[in-house]
Amino acid sequence: MSHPVVIAPSILSADFARLDAEIQRIPDADWIHVDVMDGHFVPNLTIGPPVAKAIKKVTDKPLDCHLMIEDPGRWVGDYVEAGATNVTFHVEATNDPVSIARKLRESGCGAGLTLKPGTSAENYLEMVSEFDLVLIMSVEPGFGGQSFMPDMLDKARAFRAEIDRLGLDTRLQIDGGISADTIAQAAAAGCDTYVAGSAVYGAEDPNEAVRTLRSLATS
Numbered sequence: 379m380s381h382p383v384v385i386a387p388s389i390l391s392a393d394f395a396r397l398d399a400e401i402q403r404i405p406d407a408d409w410i411h412v413d414v415m416d417g418h419f420v421p422n423l424t425i426g427p428p429v430a431k432a433i434k435k436v437t438d439k440p441l442d443c444h445l446m447i448e449d450p451g452r453w454v455g456d457y458v459e460a461g462a463t464n465v466t467f468h469v470e471a472t473n474d475p476v477s478i479a480r481k482l483r484e485s486g487c488g489a490g491l492t493l494k495p496g497t498s499a500e501n502y503l504e505m506v507s508e509f510d511l512v513l514i515m516s517v518e519p520g521f522g523g524q525s526f527m528p529d530m531l532d533k534a535r536a537f538r539a540e541i542d543r544l545g546l547d548t549r550l551q552i553d554g555g556i557s558a559d560t561i562a563q564a565a566a567a568g569c570d571t572y573v574a575g576s577a578v579y580g581a582e583d584p585n586e587a588v589r590t591l592r593s594l595a596t597s
């Protein structure tokens with residue numbers, strides 16, 4: 379199933395001192411991508427459920443929460459309560475991704491699966507029907523502004539083939555180094571949902587940047 383393209387600016391590249399204004403200044407964004415880092419799973423520390431909840435209060439857009447944390451099963455409920463539309467967690471941080479996905483879906487929240495660049499798709503393709511979204515990391519998680527890893531496109535193709543083979547409407551998202559120079563490659567590999575941090579928040583006109591990315595991903 380093909381979805382309309384979604385562009386989700388990553389607030390990691392926004393000014394954290396002015397998050398409300400930073401979110402409001404991009405009305406063209408489809409989703410708000412919330413980068414949650416615990417300083418353990420990744421070498422950076424950002425925000426937690428209270429800030430996700432505060433963001434939810436200032437926007438009607440879907441809140442796409444990417445948990446780069448250890449023990450995600452312990453925390454997903456807090457993000458559901460905070461108003462997350464999707465909660466995506468790392469397979470490297472849990473032995474039982476399917477149970478966490480079911481817990482999320484039972485709470486009415488979308489479940490997202492994600493893999494670090496070094497983790498291969500093969501053990502996870504079989505569980506794709508349990509998820510609303512698969513996120514391909516095209517940089518090492520932890521920081522914005524890194525270079526896109528084109529090798530990750532094979533992983534995107536593998537998930538796209540499985541999603542289509544099963545006739546699922548699972549979204550295929552990609553995150554890391556997405557820009558006007560890289561988004562078309564990701565689209566050709568079957569992605570439909572794009573996280574972009576520095577390419578949007580670093581642009582002179584972030585709305586124009588979102589529109590350009592959307593158009594390059596669509597054409």
Ligand SMILES: O=C(CO)[C@@H](O)[C@H](O)COP(=O)(O)O
Pocket residue numbers: 388390391411413444517518519520521522523524553554555556573574575576577
């Ligand atoms: O989750 C992450 C990094 O861990 C991303 O969401 C980045 O924040 C994307 O930033 P750019 O690579 O687009 O600058």
